[in-house]
Amino acid sequence: MTTKKKAAKSSKSTGKSKPGAMRSTRAAMSVATNAHGTVKERVAALAEVPLAVCESDKDLQAVLNVVRNKEEAVEVRLAAMDTLATAAFSVIAFESCRKDYIATLREVAVDPDPQIRESALGLLAGLKDGFAQKKLLDGLKNPDKALVPPEKALQLLSYDVHAESYAVARDIVSNPPSTDARREALRLLAADATSAPLFEKLLRDKDELREVRQISASALHALKPEKLQEHAREMLLDTSEYEDIQATSLTALTQFGDDEAVGKDKVLLNSVDRLSNKAKSARYKKSARQFVSKYAK
Amino acid sequence: MKVELQINNSSNASARFVSWAPSPCRVRVIDPTGATSPATKIEITGKSTATGGVVVFRKSDTGAFSKSLSTAVPINGTSVPFFVAGRFGRPSLSNGDVTIEARNAATNVLVGAVRVMVRIRKNANSLTPGERDRFVSAFAQLNNQGAGRFADFRNMHTDVSSPQAHGAPGFLPWHRAYLLDLERELQAIDPSVALPYWRFDEAAPNLFTLDFFGVSNAGTVQFSNTNPLQFWTTDGVQGIIRGPRNNWNPATQPGPTVITEAQTLALGTQYPAFRGMEGNPHGTAHTRWDGYIRQIGTAAKDPLFFLLHCNVDRLWAKWQRLNGRFDPAQAASYDSNPANPIGHNLVDTMWPWNGITGPPRPPTAPGGAMAPSTCVSAPGASPRVRSSLDYQGSIIATSRLGFDYDDVRFA
Numbered sequence A: 001m002t003t004k005k006k007a008a009k010s011s012k013s014t015g016k017s018k019p020g021a022m023r024s025t026r027a028a029m030s031v032a033t034n035a036h037g038t039v040k041e042r043v044a045a046l047a048e049v050p051l052a053v054c055e056s057d058k059d060l061q062a063v064l065n066v067v068r069n070k071e072e073a074v075e076v077r078l079a080a081m082d083t084l085a086t087a088a089f090s091v092i093a094f095e096s097c098r099k100d101y102i103a104t105l106r107e108v109a110v111d112p113d114p115q116i117r118e119s120a121l122g123l124l125a126g127l128k129d130g131f132a133q134k135k136l137l138d139g140l141k142n143p144d145k146a147l148v149p150p151e152k153a154l155q156l157l158s159y160d161v162h163a164e165s166y167a168v169a170r171d172i173v174s175n176p177p178s179t180d181a182r183r184e185a186l187r188l189l190a191a192d193a194t195s196a197p198l199f200e201k202l203l204r205d206k207d208e209l210r211e212v213r214q215i216s217a218s219a220l221h222a223l224k225p226e227k228l229q230e231h232a233r234e235m236l237l238d239t240s241e242y243e244d245i246q247a248t249s250l251t252a253l254t255q256f257g258d259d260e261a262v263g264k265d266k267v268l269l270n271s272v273d274r275l276s277n278k279a280k281s282a283r284y285k286k287s288a289r290q291f292v293s294k295y296a297k
Numbered sequence B: 001m002k003v004e005l006q007i008n009n010s011s012n013a014s015a016r017f018v019s020w021a022p023s024p025c026r027v028r029v030i031d032p033t034g035a036t037s038p039a040t041k042i043e044i045t046g047k048s049t050a051t052g053g054v055v056v057f058r059k060s061d062t063g064a065f066s067k068s069l070s071t072a073v074p075i076n077g078t079s080v081p082f083f084v085a086g087r088f089g090r091p092s093l094s095n096g097d098v099t100i101e102a103r104n105a106a107t108n109v110l111v112g113a114v115r116v117m118v119r120i121r122k123n124a125n126s127l128t129p130g131e132r133d134r135f136v137s138a139f140a141q142l143n144n145q146g147a148g149r150f151a152d153f154r155n156m157h158t159d160v161s162s163p164q165a166h167g168a169p170g171f172l173p174w175h176r177a178y179l180l181d182l183e184r185e186l187q188a189i190d191p192s193v194a195l196p197y198w199r200f201d202e203a204a205p206n207l208f209t210l211d212f213f214g215v216s217n218a219g220t221v222q223f224s225n226t227n228p229l230q231f232w233t234t235d236g237v238q239g240i241i242r243g244p245r246n247n248w249n250p251a252t253q254p255g256p257t258v259i260t261e262a263q264t265l266a267l268g269t270q271y272p273a274f275r276g277m278e279g280n281p282h283g284t285a286h287t288r289w290d291g292y293i294r295q296i297g298t299a300a301k302d303p304l305f306f307l308l309h310c311n312v313d314r315l316w317a318k319w320q321r322l323n324g325r326f327d328p329a330q331a332a333s334y335d336s337n338p339a340n341p342i343g344h345n346l347v348d349t350m351w352p353w354n355g356i357t358g359p360p361r362p363p364t365a366p367g368g369a370m371a372p373s374t375c376v377s378a379p380g381a382s383p384r385v386r387s388s389l390d391y392q393g394s395i396i397a398t399s400r401l402g403f404d405y406d407d408v409r410f411a
Helices: A003-011 A025-032 A039-046 A050-055 A057-068 A074-087 A091-108 A114-126 A130-141 A150-157 A163-174 A179-189 A193-204 A210-223 A225-237 A243-256 A259-264 A266-278 A282-295 B129-146 B150-156 B171-189 B261-265 B271-287 B304-323
Strands: B002-006 B023-031 B039-048 B055-058 B068-074 B080-086 B098-104 B110-118 B215-217 B220-222 B242-244 B289-291
Touching: A025 A039, A025 A050, A025 A057, A039 A074, A050 A057, A050 A074, A050 A091, A050 B271, A057 A074, A057 A091, A074 A091, A074 A114, A074 B271, A091 A114, A114 A130, A114 A150, A114 B289, A130 A150, A130 A163, A150 A163, A150 A179, A163 A179, A163 A193, A179 A193, A179 A210, A179 B220, A193 A210, A193 A225, A210 A225, A210 A243, A210 B129, A225 A243, A225 A266, A243 A266, A243 A282, A243 B129, A259 A282, A266 A282, B002 B098, B023 B039, B023 B068, B039 B055, B055 B068, B068 B080, B129 B150, B129 B171, B150 B171, B171 B271, B171 B304, B215 B242, B220 B242, B261 B304, B271 B304
Parallel strands: B002 B110
Antiparallel strands: B002 B023, B023 B080, B039 B068, B039 B098, B055 B080, B098 B110, B215 B220, B242 B289
């Protein structure tokens, strides 16, 4: 049966099997691996069998086969992958399954279906799998080889950041294929100490996307917190600064600032007091009022 | 005359937190001026706001609770014990929103008072904005730059350490201790904070917002500019990777294929059957997402992980209450299989709090001893598996761990 035919059958499902319905594991496994069952029934059944795959090699192989089988509906293959990911939480019992599990994930990481690829690469990246990391990096360097969109590849590489990833991320920041990819490249570079000047520049650039400025503030907080505190103060004193960026500055000072220094800074307190009256957003007004009440004592 | 009210048998203001399980307290005369007899009758009551916490009292560690308590207190300074508990269904909204008053029963003159909090773990979706903001602030500060105390908690829950905490009977006790340790560290930052839970079998429109645990956008989580979680960092990387799988919207839908609370509680009345919940709903709730929370090694990088596990723990607590499974000596309360690996037997100490490293334990033990509490003495610096079971002190009062859930009664 083709994927399309199975999807059509899914839409006509009677829904007899309620998600999580209590039936025997045997019965659930039988439905889960029955190629003639509806997608809905099989997805529900697969959610019931994660412990079974740890206890029976036959059941493990049956679920792995569902993941690998390109003739199966994508929804069922994804659900089978979820079953294995859930089973992996039972780490002791799953240990004997791990080798086959990872081999299967690597096999389907290059599957024709993009959802299958992304799901498998997501699991492998979380395991810091070298095969997946190489595939992701290759795809970023050569988009013709990309298995997932660049923003997803950068997200997955950030699970285990290496120097080679920084170089690729810097290239993407300079020449981004999309705003999402640039954002993810910046998130990854937040782990790179040499990128602090870049984040200072982006944070203070009023022409920059606000989301990028917010990420830059967070990155700077991790890399050079004292620099963020300096910039946050200056941005709060800058009457031409955007309110949302001032709110981020205020949050940085309130949560992570030097309470004694902030409390003595009358210029800053007066500026925030003005913000508490003039801010257009009620949320920012409230935030400014809380700041003033905390430090004006 | 003046009396001192000691909550949790302590004069320390930081001990003035109670839950549904009764807290041992004392009252003693500290200034007998005006007293005319060897003992003075005192009336102890709780004064609450319309929506805040409410407390109840009893004289001994058994018996019914009441709104007030009369007791004779010697004027020579000898302490008189009593017990106070939060009234089920009326947790506090803020620190000190309940006042315990002591009045001279004969004159109705106020002779002593302390402000307390009925500090209870609540559904994250039901927190007030104030409760939400305090919790988020404390969590962000614990994480500070990814280098704060939170880094220990992130490093406790990894692929290397996972056999200590997963796939065997100690799964539930270990995570109970883990959450307690984290909660106590949060309370060291803001004592009014209790860890909330995410009910993964229900929609959570108030949790998955920009002001709380964020909204997923193309796989990463966005926060509002006033939310301190915008500064979240783990392992040097900024932000949180988390996105619902398969078009699921956690704000409007329960976790797909996650079994319900009723189904979880019906898994069985014996612990070996109930602990099957490690698969579904626990594991299934993890794998409804893409991102950090989907796997053991990275799950603790996402603060949502702790709310997910708080719900797992609440389900265990509810199951324990439903079936009376608090006593480690009762076979049905645990799975004491002789084949259990180390760290999963009732008498075993738990890593990393025991500080033991090297096979079969992990190579390092991040975080040191269990954080202490000013309210309770249990579970001690190096808890054992058995320490997690009697969390309300139902079997032995001193086993009380100092937390309770909004929908799980004491007795």
